Amino acid sequence: MIYIILLILSFLLTYFIKNYMIKKSLVASVNERSSHTTPTPHGGGIALSLTWFLGLGYLYFMGEIEASLFYALLFGAVISIVSFFDDIYELSPKLRLIVQSLIAVGGIFAIGGLNQIDLGFFVIENQIITNIFAFFMIVWFINLYNFLDGINGYAGSEAVFLALAGFVLFGGAHFAVLAVAVLGFLFWNWNKAKIFMGDVGSTLLGYNIAIFTLYYANQESSNLWIWIILFGVFWFDATLTLLRRKRNGEQLSQAHKKHAYQRLTQSGWSHYKVTNYSIGLNFVLFAIVYFVSNIFVAFLLALIVLYISMKFVDRKKAFE
Template identity: 70%
Template sequence: MFYVVLFFLSFALTYFIKNYATKKSLVAEVNERSSHSTPIPHGGGIAIAVTWFVGLSYLFLRGEIVSSLYYALMVGVILAVVSYLDDLYELSPKVRLVTQSGVAIGGLVALGGLNSLDFGLFSIENQLIANIIAFVAVLWFINLYNFLDGIDGYAGSEAIFLGVAGFLLFGGEHFLVLIVSVLGFLIWNWHKAKIFMGDVGSTLLGYTVAIFTIYYANEDPVNLWIWIILFGVFWFDATYTLAKRYFNGEKLSVAHKKHIYQRLTQAGFSHDRVVSMAMGMNVILFVLVYAVSRY
Protein backbone atom coordinates (compact mmCIF):
# COMPACT_ATOMS: atom_id res chain seq x y z
CA MET A 1 0.00 0.00 0.00
CA PHE A 2 2.89 2.34 0.83
CA TYR A 3 4.28 2.09 -2.70
CA VAL A 4 0.87 2.65 -4.25
CA VAL A 5 0.58 5.88 -2.24
CA LEU A 6 4.04 6.98 -3.37
CA PHE A 7 3.18 6.25 -7.00
CA PHE A 8 0.02 8.33 -6.87
CA LEU A 9 1.89 11.10 -5.04
CA SER A 10 4.42 11.27 -7.87
CA PHE A 11 1.69 11.01 -10.52
CA ALA A 12 -0.47 13.74 -8.96
CA LEU A 13 2.43 16.09 -8.25
CA THR A 14 3.61 15.79 -11.85
CA TYR A 15 0.10 16.63 -13.07
CA PHE A 16 -0.14 19.74 -10.89
CA ILE A 17 3.40 20.85 -11.77
CA LYS A 18 2.59 20.42 -15.47
CA ASN A 19 -0.50 22.60 -15.20
CA TYR A 20 1.26 25.21 -13.06
CA ALA A 21 4.26 25.38 -15.39
CA THR A 22 1.97 25.76 -18.40
CA LYS A 23 0.01 28.54 -16.69
CA LYS A 24 3.16 30.40 -15.67
CA SER A 25 4.93 29.74 -19.00
CA LEU A 26 7.70 27.78 -17.27
CA VAL A 27 8.64 25.86 -20.37
CA ALA A 28 11.80 24.42 -21.88
CA GLU A 29 12.47 26.62 -24.89
CA VAL A 30 13.61 25.05 -28.13
CA ASN A 31 17.34 25.56 -28.79
CA GLU A 32 20.17 24.00 -30.75
CA ARG A 33 20.43 21.09 -28.27
CA SER A 34 16.70 20.31 -28.19
CA SER A 35 15.20 17.18 -29.69
CA HIS A 36 11.77 18.82 -29.64
CA SER A 37 10.15 21.33 -31.95
CA THR A 38 7.74 22.95 -29.45
CA PRO A 39 8.22 24.35 -25.92
CA ILE A 40 7.26 21.84 -23.19
CA PRO A 41 6.66 22.51 -19.46
CA HIS A 42 9.63 21.47 -17.32
CA GLY A 43 10.36 20.96 -13.63
CA GLY A 44 8.55 17.64 -13.36
CA GLY A 45 11.56 16.29 -11.54
CA ILE A 46 10.23 18.04 -8.43
CA ALA A 47 7.62 15.29 -8.23
CA ILE A 48 10.35 12.66 -8.38
CA ALA A 49 12.43 14.44 -5.74
CA VAL A 50 9.57 15.00 -3.27
CA THR A 51 8.31 11.43 -3.58
CA TRP A 52 11.84 10.02 -3.37
CA PHE A 53 12.78 11.93 -0.21
CA VAL A 54 9.43 11.22 1.47
CA GLY A 55 9.78 7.52 0.71
CA LEU A 56 13.38 7.40 1.92
CA SER A 57 12.46 9.15 5.17
CA TYR A 58 9.63 6.68 5.78
CA LEU A 59 12.05 3.77 5.32
CA PHE A 60 14.54 5.43 7.66
CA LEU A 61 11.93 5.93 10.39
CA ARG A 62 11.03 2.24 10.09
CA GLY A 63 14.70 1.24 10.25
CA GLU A 64 14.63 -0.28 6.76
CA ILE A 65 17.57 1.62 5.29
CA VAL A 66 21.13 1.94 6.59
CA SER A 67 21.69 5.37 8.11
CA SER A 68 24.86 6.11 6.11
CA LEU A 69 23.07 5.41 2.83
CA TYR A 70 20.04 7.42 3.92
CA TYR A 71 22.07 10.49 4.87
CA ALA A 72 24.15 10.29 1.70
CA LEU A 73 21.03 10.13 -0.48
CA MET A 74 19.35 12.95 1.46
CA VAL A 75 22.27 15.25 0.68
CA GLY A 76 20.65 15.23 -2.75
CA VAL A 77 18.02 17.65 -1.39
CA ILE A 78 20.56 20.45 -1.81
CA LEU A 79 21.28 19.43 -5.38
CA ALA A 80 17.57 19.22 -6.22
CA VAL A 81 16.82 22.69 -4.84
CA VAL A 82 19.71 24.40 -6.61
CA SER A 83 19.03 22.51 -9.84
CA TYR A 84 15.40 23.66 -9.79
CA LEU A 85 16.57 27.25 -9.35
CA ASP A 86 18.84 26.62 -12.32
CA ASP A 87 15.83 25.44 -14.32
CA LEU A 88 14.06 28.71 -13.50
CA TYR A 89 16.87 31.27 -13.63
CA GLU A 90 19.83 29.62 -15.44
CA LEU A 91 22.44 29.89 -12.73
CA SER A 92 26.07 30.39 -13.65
CA PRO A 93 28.27 27.34 -14.32
CA LYS A 94 30.35 28.32 -11.26
CA VAL A 95 27.32 28.09 -8.95
CA ARG A 96 26.36 24.71 -10.41
CA LEU A 97 29.90 23.36 -10.06
CA VAL A 98 30.29 24.57 -6.46
CA THR A 99 26.93 23.04 -5.53
CA GLN A 100 27.67 19.73 -7.22
CA SER A 101 31.12 19.60 -5.62
CA GLY A 102 29.72 20.29 -2.16
CA VAL A 103 27.04 17.65 -2.60
CA ALA A 104 29.60 15.12 -3.85
CA ILE A 105 31.78 15.73 -0.80
CA GLY A 106 28.78 15.58 1.52
CA GLY A 107 27.65 12.28 0.06
CA LEU A 108 31.11 10.75 0.31
CA VAL A 109 31.47 11.89 3.93
CA ALA A 110 28.09 10.38 4.81
CA LEU A 111 29.16 7.06 3.28
CA GLY A 112 32.55 7.16 4.99
CA GLY A 113 34.26 7.54 1.62
CA LEU A 114 35.22 4.89 -0.90
CA ASN A 115 37.33 2.18 0.71
CA SER A 116 39.32 1.09 -2.34
CA LEU A 117 39.27 0.55 -6.08
CA ASP A 118 39.83 -2.94 -7.45
CA PHE A 119 40.87 -3.13 -11.12
CA GLY A 120 41.44 -6.88 -11.11
CA LEU A 121 45.15 -6.90 -11.90
CA PHE A 122 45.80 -4.20 -9.31
CA SER A 123 43.91 -2.21 -6.72
CA ILE A 124 44.11 1.27 -5.21
CA GLU A 125 44.08 1.00 -1.44
CA ASN A 126 45.11 4.59 -0.74
CA GLN A 127 41.87 6.19 0.44
CA LEU A 128 42.89 9.70 -0.57
CA ILE A 129 43.42 8.66 -4.19
CA ALA A 130 40.34 6.41 -4.16
CA ASN A 131 38.16 9.24 -2.89
CA ILE A 132 39.51 11.79 -5.35
CA ILE A 133 38.49 9.38 -8.09
CA ALA A 134 35.13 8.84 -6.39
CA PHE A 135 34.60 12.61 -6.15
CA VAL A 136 35.23 13.04 -9.88
CA ALA A 137 32.97 10.06 -10.61
CA VAL A 138 30.07 11.58 -8.65
CA LEU A 139 30.40 14.84 -10.60
CA TRP A 140 30.52 12.94 -13.87
CA PHE A 141 27.45 10.82 -13.02
CA ILE A 142 25.49 13.97 -12.13
CA ASN A 143 26.34 15.69 -15.39
CA LEU A 144 26.19 12.75 -17.76
CA TYR A 145 22.68 11.93 -16.59
CA ASN A 146 21.78 15.53 -17.35
CA PHE A 147 23.35 15.23 -20.83
CA LEU A 148 21.33 12.09 -21.59
CA ASP A 149 18.02 13.63 -20.55
CA GLY A 150 17.12 14.84 -24.03
CA ILE A 151 14.25 12.75 -25.41
CA ASP A 152 10.90 11.62 -24.06
CA GLY A 153 11.02 8.87 -21.46
CA TYR A 154 14.76 8.21 -21.71
CA ALA A 155 16.08 9.42 -18.33
CA GLY A 156 13.04 8.10 -16.48
CA SER A 157 13.19 4.66 -18.10
CA GLU A 158 16.89 4.37 -17.25
CA ALA A 159 16.18 5.15 -13.59
CA ILE A 160 13.43 2.53 -13.43
CA PHE A 161 15.69 -0.05 -15.07
CA LEU A 162 18.45 0.64 -12.54
CA GLY A 163 15.93 0.46 -9.70
CA VAL A 164 14.64 -2.93 -10.86
CA ALA A 165 18.16 -4.24 -11.49
CA GLY A 166 19.36 -2.99 -8.10
CA PHE A 167 16.45 -4.62 -6.30
CA LEU A 168 16.95 -7.97 -8.04
CA LEU A 169 20.70 -7.99 -7.43
CA PHE A 170 21.00 -6.41 -3.98
CA GLY A 171 17.52 -6.19 -2.47
CA GLY A 172 16.59 -3.11 -0.47
CA GLU A 173 13.28 -1.25 -0.45
CA HIS A 174 14.97 2.01 -1.42
CA PHE A 175 15.05 0.65 -4.97
CA LEU A 176 11.28 0.17 -4.89
CA VAL A 177 10.87 3.76 -3.70
CA LEU A 178 12.98 4.93 -6.63
CA ILE A 179 10.93 2.91 -9.12
CA VAL A 180 7.52 4.24 -8.06
CA SER A 181 8.84 7.80 -7.63
CA VAL A 182 9.99 7.87 -11.24
CA LEU A 183 7.10 5.82 -12.66
CA GLY A 184 4.47 8.36 -11.58
CA PHE A 185 6.38 11.02 -13.51
CA LEU A 186 7.23 8.82 -16.49
CA ILE A 187 3.57 8.35 -17.40
CA TRP A 188 3.43 12.09 -18.18
CA ASN A 189 6.87 12.09 -19.80
CA TRP A 190 6.40 9.19 -22.21
CA HIS A 191 6.36 10.03 -25.91
CA LYS A 192 4.97 12.47 -26.62
CA ALA A 193 6.02 14.14 -23.41
CA LYS A 194 3.65 16.52 -21.68
CA ILE A 195 6.35 17.62 -19.23
CA PHE A 196 10.13 17.31 -18.81
CA MET A 197 11.92 16.50 -15.56
CA GLY A 198 14.44 19.33 -15.96
CA ASP A 199 17.79 19.54 -14.20
CA VAL A 200 16.08 19.07 -10.83
CA GLY A 201 15.27 15.50 -11.86
CA SER A 202 18.22 14.49 -14.03
CA THR A 203 20.99 15.74 -11.74
CA LEU A 204 19.32 14.14 -8.71
CA LEU A 205 19.03 10.78 -10.50
CA GLY A 206 22.67 10.95 -11.57
CA TYR A 207 23.74 11.68 -8.01
CA THR A 208 21.57 8.85 -6.68
CA VAL A 209 23.15 6.32 -9.06
CA ALA A 210 26.61 7.52 -8.01
CA ILE A 211 25.80 7.04 -4.32
CA PHE A 212 24.43 3.54 -4.97
CA THR A 213 27.62 2.69 -6.87
CA ILE A 214 29.93 3.80 -4.06
CA TYR A 215 27.81 2.35 -1.25
CA TYR A 216 27.67 -1.11 -2.80
CA ALA A 217 31.32 -0.94 -3.88
CA ASN A 218 32.19 -0.60 -0.20
CA GLU A 219 30.29 -3.82 0.49
CA ASP A 220 32.17 -5.67 -2.26
CA PRO A 221 34.66 -4.06 -4.70
CA VAL A 222 33.18 -6.10 -7.57
CA ASN A 223 29.89 -4.23 -7.16
CA LEU A 224 31.55 -1.09 -8.50
CA TRP A 225 31.87 -2.72 -11.90
CA ILE A 226 28.40 -4.23 -11.70
CA TRP A 227 26.95 -0.73 -11.38
CA ILE A 228 29.15 0.66 -14.13
CA ILE A 229 28.02 -2.12 -16.47
CA LEU A 230 24.35 -1.62 -15.55
CA PHE A 231 24.78 2.11 -16.23
CA GLY A 232 26.82 1.34 -19.33
CA VAL A 233 24.43 2.66 -22.00
CA PHE A 234 24.39 6.12 -20.41
CA TRP A 235 28.02 6.50 -19.39
CA PHE A 236 29.33 5.09 -22.67
CA ASP A 237 27.25 7.50 -24.76
CA ALA A 238 28.22 10.50 -22.61
CA THR A 239 31.90 9.60 -22.24
CA TYR A 240 32.39 8.59 -25.89
CA THR A 241 30.71 11.75 -27.16
CA LEU A 242 32.69 14.00 -24.81
CA ALA A 243 36.00 12.37 -25.75
CA LYS A 244 35.21 12.57 -29.47
CA ARG A 245 34.31 16.26 -29.27
CA TYR A 246 37.46 16.97 -27.25
CA PHE A 247 39.77 15.27 -29.75
CA ASN A 248 37.96 17.05 -32.59
CA GLY A 249 38.90 20.35 -30.98
CA GLU A 250 35.31 21.37 -30.25
CA LYS A 251 34.43 23.73 -27.40
CA LEU A 252 32.92 21.44 -24.78
CA SER A 253 30.78 24.18 -23.20
CA VAL A 254 28.83 24.71 -26.43
CA ALA A 255 25.44 22.96 -26.68
CA HIS A 256 25.28 20.15 -29.26
CA LYS A 257 23.21 17.26 -30.58
CA LYS A 258 25.93 14.66 -31.08
CA HIS A 259 25.06 12.03 -28.49
CA ILE A 260 24.23 8.63 -29.93
CA TYR A 261 20.59 8.83 -28.86
CA GLN A 262 20.30 12.25 -30.52
CA ARG A 263 21.81 10.99 -33.75
CA LEU A 264 19.29 8.16 -33.79
CA THR A 265 16.37 10.58 -33.51
CA GLN A 266 17.94 12.72 -36.24
CA ALA A 267 18.08 9.60 -38.40
CA GLY A 268 14.31 9.27 -38.12
CA PHE A 269 13.84 6.98 -35.12
CA SER A 270 10.98 8.01 -32.82
CA HIS A 271 11.73 8.82 -29.18
CA ASP A 272 9.94 5.75 -27.85
CA ARG A 273 11.78 3.49 -30.31
CA VAL A 274 15.18 4.85 -29.25
CA VAL A 275 14.24 4.36 -25.59
CA SER A 276 13.04 0.81 -26.30
CA MET A 277 16.32 0.00 -28.06
CA ALA A 278 18.32 1.36 -25.12
CA MET A 279 16.24 -0.62 -22.63
CA GLY A 280 16.78 -3.73 -24.73
CA MET A 281 20.52 -3.21 -24.43
CA ASN A 282 20.08 -2.68 -20.69
CA VAL A 283 18.29 -6.02 -20.36
CA ILE A 284 21.19 -7.76 -22.12
CA LEU A 285 23.68 -6.06 -19.76
CA PHE A 286 21.58 -7.10 -16.76
CA VAL A 287 21.41 -10.72 -17.85
CA LEU A 288 25.21 -10.77 -18.26
CA VAL A 289 25.78 -9.12 -14.90
CA TYR A 290 23.25 -11.41 -13.16
CA ALA A 291 24.78 -14.55 -14.64
CA VAL A 292 28.38 -13.52 -13.83
CA SER A 293 27.50 -12.34 -10.30
CA ARG A 294 25.76 -15.63 -9.52
CA TYR A 295 28.69 -17.58 -10.98
Protein backbone atom coordinates in the same frame (compact mmCIF):
# COMPACT_ATOMS: atom_id res chain seq x y z
CA MET B 1 0.94 -0.15 0.59
CA ILE B 2 3.49 2.67 0.97
CA TYR B 3 4.72 2.10 -2.58
CA ILE B 4 1.22 2.44 -4.02
CA ILE B 5 0.76 5.69 -2.07
CA LEU B 6 4.08 7.05 -3.34
CA LEU B 7 3.27 6.04 -6.92
CA ILE B 8 -0.07 7.85 -6.77
CA LEU B 9 1.57 10.85 -5.12
CA SER B 10 4.21 11.13 -7.84
CA PHE B 11 1.55 10.74 -10.52
CA LEU B 12 -0.70 13.46 -9.06
CA LEU B 13 2.13 15.86 -8.24
CA THR B 14 3.42 15.61 -11.80
CA TYR B 15 -0.09 16.26 -13.12
CA PHE B 16 -0.59 19.39 -10.98
CA ILE B 17 2.91 20.71 -11.70
CA LYS B 18 2.30 20.19 -15.44
CA ASN B 19 -0.90 22.21 -15.32
CA TYR B 20 0.68 24.92 -13.18
CA MET B 21 3.67 25.27 -15.50
CA ILE B 22 1.37 25.56 -18.52
CA LYS B 23 -0.77 28.15 -16.75
CA LYS B 24 2.30 30.24 -15.86
CA SER B 25 3.86 29.70 -19.32
CA LEU B 26 6.90 28.04 -17.75
CA VAL B 27 7.82 25.84 -20.69
CA ALA B 28 11.12 24.57 -22.04
CA SER B 29 11.98 26.59 -25.14
CA VAL B 30 13.20 24.90 -28.30
CA ASN B 31 16.91 25.60 -28.94
CA GLU B 32 19.88 24.20 -30.84
CA ARG B 33 20.37 21.40 -28.30
CA SER B 34 16.71 20.38 -28.11
CA SER B 35 15.45 17.09 -29.48
CA HIS B 36 11.84 18.26 -29.15
CA THR B 37 10.04 20.66 -31.47
CA THR B 38 7.18 21.86 -29.25
CA PRO B 39 7.58 24.03 -26.14
CA THR B 40 6.74 21.77 -23.20
CA PRO B 41 6.50 22.44 -19.45
CA HIS B 42 9.45 21.32 -17.37
CA GLY B 43 9.76 20.72 -13.65
CA GLY B 44 8.41 17.19 -13.52
CA GLY B 45 11.51 16.37 -11.55
CA ILE B 46 10.01 18.36 -8.66
CA ALA B 47 7.31 15.71 -8.25
CA LEU B 48 9.87 12.95 -8.60
CA SER B 49 12.18 14.53 -6.01
CA LEU B 50 9.46 15.30 -3.45
CA THR B 51 8.14 11.75 -3.68
CA TRP B 52 11.64 10.29 -3.40
CA PHE B 53 12.57 12.26 -0.28
CA LEU B 54 9.23 11.59 1.39
CA GLY B 55 9.70 7.88 0.74
CA LEU B 56 13.31 8.05 1.90
CA GLY B 57 12.22 9.71 5.15
CA TYR B 58 9.61 7.02 5.67
CA LEU B 59 12.24 4.29 5.25
CA TYR B 60 14.56 5.99 7.73
CA PHE B 61 11.94 6.38 10.45
CA MET B 62 10.82 2.79 9.90
CA GLY B 63 14.41 1.58 10.19
CA GLU B 64 14.43 0.15 6.65
CA ILE B 65 17.53 1.94 5.39
CA GLU B 66 21.03 2.18 6.84
CA ALA B 67 21.80 5.60 8.32
CA SER B 68 24.97 6.18 6.26
CA LEU B 69 23.13 5.55 2.98
CA PHE B 70 20.18 7.68 4.10
CA TYR B 71 22.36 10.70 4.94
CA ALA B 72 24.39 10.32 1.76
CA LEU B 73 21.23 10.27 -0.35
CA LEU B 74 19.79 13.16 1.64
CA PHE B 75 22.54 15.43 0.31
CA GLY B 76 20.76 15.06 -3.02
CA ALA B 77 18.09 17.44 -1.73
CA VAL B 78 20.59 20.29 -2.00
CA ILE B 79 21.39 19.55 -5.61
CA SER B 80 17.67 19.28 -6.40
CA ILE B 81 16.99 22.69 -4.87
CA VAL B 82 19.90 24.34 -6.69
CA SER B 83 18.89 22.64 -9.95
CA PHE B 84 15.32 23.91 -9.45
CA PHE B 85 16.62 27.47 -9.47
CA ASP B 86 18.89 26.62 -12.38
CA ASP B 87 15.85 25.50 -14.39
CA ILE B 88 14.28 28.91 -13.75
CA TYR B 89 17.20 31.35 -13.71
CA GLU B 90 20.01 29.47 -15.55
CA LEU B 91 22.71 29.67 -12.90
CA SER B 92 26.34 29.99 -13.92
CA PRO B 93 28.24 26.76 -14.70
CA LYS B 94 30.82 27.72 -12.06
CA LEU B 95 28.20 27.96 -9.31
CA ARG B 96 26.66 24.64 -10.36
CA LEU B 97 30.07 22.96 -10.28
CA ILE B 98 30.85 24.37 -6.83
CA VAL B 99 27.55 23.03 -5.46
CA GLN B 100 28.09 19.65 -7.11
CA SER B 101 31.59 19.45 -5.65
CA LEU B 102 30.37 20.24 -2.14
CA ILE B 103 27.59 17.67 -2.46
CA ALA B 104 30.07 15.09 -3.70
CA VAL B 105 32.28 15.67 -0.66
CA GLY B 106 29.27 15.44 1.66
CA GLY B 107 28.08 12.21 0.08
CA ILE B 108 31.52 10.62 0.27
CA PHE B 109 31.86 11.64 3.91
CA ALA B 110 28.41 10.24 4.77
CA ILE B 111 29.20 6.76 3.44
CA GLY B 112 32.68 6.76 4.95
CA GLY B 113 34.59 7.12 1.68
CA LEU B 114 35.38 4.50 -0.94
CA ASN B 115 37.34 1.68 0.67
CA GLN B 116 39.10 0.27 -2.36
CA ILE B 117 39.10 -0.10 -6.13
CA ASP B 118 39.64 -3.65 -7.33
CA LEU B 119 41.20 -3.64 -10.81
CA GLY B 120 41.50 -7.41 -10.93
CA PHE B 121 45.27 -7.55 -11.18
CA PHE B 122 45.75 -4.79 -8.63
CA VAL B 123 43.77 -3.38 -5.71
CA ILE B 124 43.98 0.33 -4.86
CA GLU B 125 43.47 0.89 -1.14
CA ASN B 126 45.02 4.33 -0.78
CA GLN B 127 42.15 6.44 0.57
CA ILE B 128 43.34 9.60 -1.14
CA ILE B 129 43.24 7.94 -4.56
CA THR B 130 39.97 6.07 -4.00
CA ASN B 131 38.16 9.14 -2.71
CA ILE B 132 39.47 11.37 -5.50
CA PHE B 133 38.05 8.77 -7.89
CA ALA B 134 34.75 8.77 -5.96
CA PHE B 135 34.60 12.58 -6.08
CA PHE B 136 35.04 12.80 -9.85
CA MET B 137 32.67 9.90 -10.40
CA ILE B 138 29.88 11.63 -8.49
CA VAL B 139 30.37 14.93 -10.33
CA TRP B 140 30.53 13.15 -13.70
CA PHE B 141 27.43 11.03 -13.03
CA ILE B 142 25.47 14.13 -12.04
CA ASN B 143 26.39 15.93 -15.24
CA LEU B 144 26.15 13.06 -17.68
CA TYR B 145 22.65 12.18 -16.48
CA ASN B 146 21.72 15.79 -17.10
CA PHE B 147 23.30 15.68 -20.58
CA LEU B 148 21.32 12.59 -21.56
CA ASP B 149 17.94 13.85 -20.37
CA GLY B 150 16.79 15.02 -23.78
CA ILE B 151 14.03 12.86 -25.26
CA ASN B 152 10.74 11.42 -24.05
CA GLY B 153 11.07 8.67 -21.47
CA TYR B 154 14.83 8.26 -21.86
CA ALA B 155 16.15 9.45 -18.49
CA GLY B 156 13.10 8.17 -16.61
CA SER B 157 13.24 4.67 -18.07
CA GLU B 158 16.96 4.47 -17.29
CA ALA B 159 16.26 5.32 -13.65
CA VAL B 160 13.48 2.73 -13.40
CA PHE B 161 15.74 0.10 -14.93
CA LEU B 162 18.58 0.84 -12.52
CA ALA B 163 16.21 0.85 -9.54
CA LEU B 164 14.68 -2.49 -10.50
CA ALA B 165 18.08 -3.99 -11.31
CA GLY B 166 19.38 -2.81 -7.95
CA PHE B 167 16.38 -4.31 -6.19
CA VAL B 168 16.84 -7.70 -7.88
CA LEU B 169 20.59 -7.85 -7.29
CA PHE B 170 20.89 -6.24 -3.85
CA GLY B 171 17.44 -5.91 -2.33
CA GLY B 172 16.66 -2.73 -0.43
CA ALA B 173 13.41 -0.81 -0.12
CA HIS B 174 15.13 2.39 -1.33
CA PHE B 175 15.23 0.94 -4.85
CA ALA B 176 11.48 0.31 -4.79
CA VAL B 177 10.87 3.88 -3.58
CA LEU B 178 13.00 5.28 -6.39
CA ALA B 179 11.23 3.14 -8.98
CA VAL B 180 7.70 4.27 -8.01
CA ALA B 181 8.78 7.91 -7.63
CA VAL B 182 10.03 7.89 -11.23
CA LEU B 183 7.17 5.80 -12.60
CA GLY B 184 4.58 8.33 -11.45
CA PHE B 185 6.41 11.01 -13.43
CA LEU B 186 7.17 8.72 -16.36
CA PHE B 187 3.47 8.25 -17.13
CA TRP B 188 3.39 11.90 -18.23
CA ASN B 189 6.78 11.80 -19.94
CA TRP B 190 6.55 8.55 -21.92
CA ASN B 191 6.18 8.54 -25.73
CA LYS B 192 4.60 11.98 -26.35
CA ALA B 193 5.85 13.92 -23.34
CA LYS B 194 3.46 16.29 -21.63
CA ILE B 195 6.14 17.45 -19.17
CA PHE B 196 9.93 17.22 -18.91
CA MET B 197 12.01 16.23 -15.91
CA GLY B 198 14.30 19.25 -15.89
CA ASP B 199 17.64 19.54 -14.09
CA VAL B 200 15.89 19.23 -10.73
CA GLY B 201 15.21 15.57 -11.53
CA SER B 202 18.11 14.54 -13.77
CA THR B 203 20.89 15.80 -11.49
CA LEU B 204 19.30 14.08 -8.50
CA LEU B 205 19.09 10.77 -10.38
CA GLY B 206 22.71 11.00 -11.45
CA TYR B 207 23.74 11.68 -7.86
CA ASN B 208 21.67 8.78 -6.54
CA ILE B 209 23.26 6.32 -8.98
CA ALA B 210 26.73 7.50 -7.95
CA ILE B 211 25.93 7.02 -4.25
CA PHE B 212 24.48 3.56 -4.87
CA THR B 213 27.66 2.66 -6.75
CA LEU B 214 29.94 3.75 -3.91
CA TYR B 215 27.79 2.35 -1.12
CA TYR B 216 27.54 -1.13 -2.60
CA ALA B 217 31.20 -1.07 -3.68
CA ASN B 218 32.06 -0.75 0.02
CA GLN B 219 30.05 -3.90 0.73
CA GLU B 220 31.79 -5.86 -2.03
CA SER B 221 34.47 -4.37 -4.29
CA SER B 222 33.12 -6.13 -7.41
CA ASN B 223 29.84 -4.21 -7.01
CA LEU B 224 31.60 -1.12 -8.31
CA TRP B 225 31.89 -2.82 -11.70
CA ILE B 226 28.33 -4.14 -11.53
CA TRP B 227 26.96 -0.61 -11.27
CA ILE B 228 29.29 0.68 -13.96
CA ILE B 229 28.03 -2.07 -16.29
CA LEU B 230 24.38 -1.43 -15.45
CA PHE B 231 24.84 2.32 -16.07
CA GLY B 232 26.76 1.61 -19.28
CA VAL B 233 24.25 3.01 -21.80
CA PHE B 234 24.53 6.47 -20.25
CA TRP B 235 28.19 6.78 -19.23
CA PHE B 236 29.53 5.16 -22.42
CA ASP B 237 27.59 7.54 -24.66
CA ALA B 238 28.39 10.64 -22.60
CA THR B 239 32.09 9.83 -22.16
CA LEU B 240 32.73 8.78 -25.77
CA THR B 241 30.89 11.83 -27.09
CA LEU B 242 32.96 14.11 -24.85
CA LEU B 243 36.21 12.51 -26.04
CA ARG B 244 35.17 12.75 -29.68
CA ARG B 245 34.26 16.41 -29.35
CA LYS B 246 37.58 17.06 -27.61
CA ARG B 247 39.40 15.34 -30.47
CA ASN B 248 37.53 17.54 -32.95
CA GLY B 249 38.70 20.64 -31.10
CA GLU B 250 35.17 21.71 -30.17
CA GLN B 251 34.35 24.00 -27.29
CA LEU B 252 33.05 21.49 -24.75
CA SER B 253 30.74 23.99 -23.05
CA GLN B 254 28.92 24.68 -26.32
CA ALA B 255 25.48 23.14 -26.82
CA HIS B 256 25.38 20.23 -29.26
CA LYS B 257 23.26 17.34 -30.53
CA LYS B 258 25.88 14.62 -30.93
CA HIS B 259 24.98 12.09 -28.26
CA ALA B 260 23.94 8.71 -29.59
CA TYR B 261 20.27 9.16 -28.66
CA GLN B 262 20.23 12.55 -30.41
CA ARG B 263 21.81 11.17 -33.58
CA LEU B 264 19.29 8.33 -33.68
CA THR B 265 16.42 10.83 -33.56
CA GLN B 266 18.13 12.83 -36.32
CA SER B 267 18.29 9.65 -38.40
CA GLY B 268 14.50 9.45 -38.32
CA TRP B 269 13.85 7.31 -35.26
CA SER B 270 11.04 8.43 -32.98
CA HIS B 271 11.72 9.20 -29.32
CA TYR B 272 9.69 6.11 -28.46
CA LYS B 273 11.86 3.87 -30.64
CA VAL B 274 15.13 5.28 -29.29
CA THR B 275 13.98 4.82 -25.69
CA ASN B 276 12.92 1.24 -26.40
CA TYR B 277 16.31 0.60 -28.03
CA SER B 278 18.05 1.79 -24.84
CA ILE B 279 15.78 -0.42 -22.72
CA GLY B 280 16.74 -3.40 -24.87
CA LEU B 281 20.44 -2.60 -24.36
CA ASN B 282 19.84 -2.35 -20.63
CA PHE B 283 18.33 -5.84 -20.56
CA VAL B 284 21.42 -7.16 -22.33
CA LEU B 285 23.70 -5.47 -19.77
CA PHE B 286 21.63 -6.87 -16.91
CA ALA B 287 21.84 -10.37 -18.40
CA ILE B 288 25.63 -10.04 -18.58
CA VAL B 289 25.83 -9.03 -14.92
CA TYR B 290 23.37 -11.70 -13.83
CA PHE B 291 24.75 -14.68 -15.73
CA VAL B 292 28.50 -14.00 -16.02
CA SER B 293 30.15 -14.78 -12.68
CA ASN B 294 33.55 -13.23 -13.41
CA ILE B 295 32.96 -9.48 -13.11
CA PHE B 296 35.92 -8.50 -15.27
CA VAL B 297 34.81 -10.82 -18.07
CA ALA B 298 31.35 -9.31 -17.66
CA PHE B 299 32.80 -5.80 -17.93
CA LEU B 300 34.69 -6.74 -21.10
CA LEU B 301 31.53 -8.23 -22.64
CA ALA B 302 29.58 -5.11 -21.69
CA LEU B 303 32.18 -2.89 -23.39
CA ILE B 304 31.93 -5.00 -26.55
CA VAL B 305 28.13 -4.69 -26.53
CA LEU B 306 28.30 -0.93 -25.98
CA TYR B 307 30.93 -0.51 -28.69
CA ILE B 308 28.85 -2.48 -31.21
CA SER B 309 25.77 -0.44 -30.31
CA MET B 310 27.71 2.80 -30.86
CA LYS B 311 28.96 1.62 -34.26
CA PHE B 312 25.33 0.90 -35.13
CA VAL B 313 24.43 4.48 -34.20
CA ASP B 314 27.37 5.79 -36.24
CA ARG B 315 26.05 3.97 -39.30
CA LYS B 316 22.60 5.47 -38.78
CA LYS B 317 23.97 8.98 -38.30
CA ALA B 318 27.70 9.68 -38.47
CA PHE B 319 29.44 11.65 -35.74
CA GLU B 320 30.59 14.89 -37.33
